Amino acid sequence: MGISPKLQQAFDLFDEANARDPNIEEVNGKAYPKELLYAQRMTETLDDFEPNASMALKLAARSQHICRWEVPRNTYEMDRVGYLKWRQELKKFHAEKAAGILQEVGFTNETIDQVQLLLQKKQLKKNKETQTLEDVICLVFLKHYFEPFAEKHEEKKVIDILGKTWKKMSTKGQSAALKLTISRKAKNVIQKAIDHGAE
Incomplete structure (x- = not known):
């Protein structure tokens, strides 16, 4: 099944943002911006694991780590409390970044709200899509x-x-x-x- 133009546009904008990652990962001799590669791996894995995923789940998977490098780990205390606070702030940060792009593309508030819920890992073990995202x-x-x-x-x-x-x-x-x-x-x-x- 093909990808809709709207979904492709969102993917392109997510990828454009992640392509600015200064951190590089090498795979088979080729260099990739780290979060761009991660996002594409998320989509590839979701497609294999849950081929009938909803639009919101596909969008959440692709934007899971969007612009992650903008919130460095070392800006928080280097202990467990600092780590947990950093993780919580990252969830909000990714949800807001993704929402801005989805508004630009013209997605409904309902879809954007669902993507944000998924990115913040709400209702894990209770919400099927949150659980699927966590599995991926x-x-x-x-x-x-x-x-x-x-x-x-x-x-x-x-x-x-x-x-x-x-x-x-x-x-x-x-x-x-x-x-x-x-x-x-x-x-x-x-x-x-x-x-x-x-x-």
């Missing part, structure tokens, strides 16, 4: 970012974070995670986290 976020992390992350941290911390990630996912999301094409080493650590959580 976790799948993108596991597929594209987990192994580099695991290399930088001790296994105990990695298992703890993975356990928390696993609990956020639905049964469908967990099933998809176990089918990801990742290294045997990464799969072993994921299994340890699952076993640890079940204890």
Whole structure:
């Protein structure tokens, strides 16, 4: 099924904003602005995981990290309280950034409100679309970012974070995670986290 012109216009504007990310990630020898690459991975994963996703969910997935670099982690206290405050502020920041672009494109207030609700992760475990977005976020992390992350941290911390990630996912999301094409080493650590959580 093709993408509607309005959705494509929103994607283009989201991508234009994310293309300004000064942080670069290399994939197969090619350099990409980090958040532009992340946004495209979110859309690709959502299309695979939930092909019949609503317009609002597609928009939320593409704008999940929009202009994230504008709110640096080091502008908050470098402790757990600071981290949690930073995460909460990021949710509001992304919701506002996305809303501005969606208003420009001409989306209804109803759609914009729904995108903002999703980006702020409201009603997780209760709202099906919020849960689907969370599943996609976790799948993108596991597929594209987990192994580099695991290399930088001790296994105990990695298992703890993975356990928390696993609990956020639905049964469908967990099933998809176990089918990801990742290294045997990464799969072993994921299994340890699952076993640890079940204890």
